[in-house]
Amino acid sequence: MWGGGFGMFGGLMMLLFWGAIIALIVFAVRGFSSGSGPGSKSDAAEILRERYAKGEIDDEEYERRKAKLGL
Incomplete structure (x- = not known):
């Protein structure tokens, strides 16, 4: 209908x-x-290196975070 x-x-x-x-x-x-693509790990590593270079984090914190990122 x-x-x-x-x-x-x-x-x-x-x-x-x-x-x-x-x-x-x-x-x-x-x-x-x-930023979740393949470049995000290198971006995180770069940020970590910058923070370490600026003195925002100490040696222990740098190594701990570097290990957590798998670097």
């Missing part, structure tokens, strides 16, 4: 679909641009 379709929830399903697509795009872009 009404020609099928999604019925009463068609608009809601369309909003959910496009919301999911947009969310996937946002997460993909944030994932590729975040």
Whole structure:
């Protein structure tokens, strides 16, 4: 009689679909641009070296954090 379709929830399903697509795009872009990639360990090591050079951390703290980073 009404020609099928999604019925009463068609608009809601369309909003959910496009919301999911947009969310996937946002997460993909944030994932590729975040600091959690392969370079993040070297960035952490660089920060650690800088803090040690400035005297913000002592020898023991430097060695402990360096070991924790796996360097």
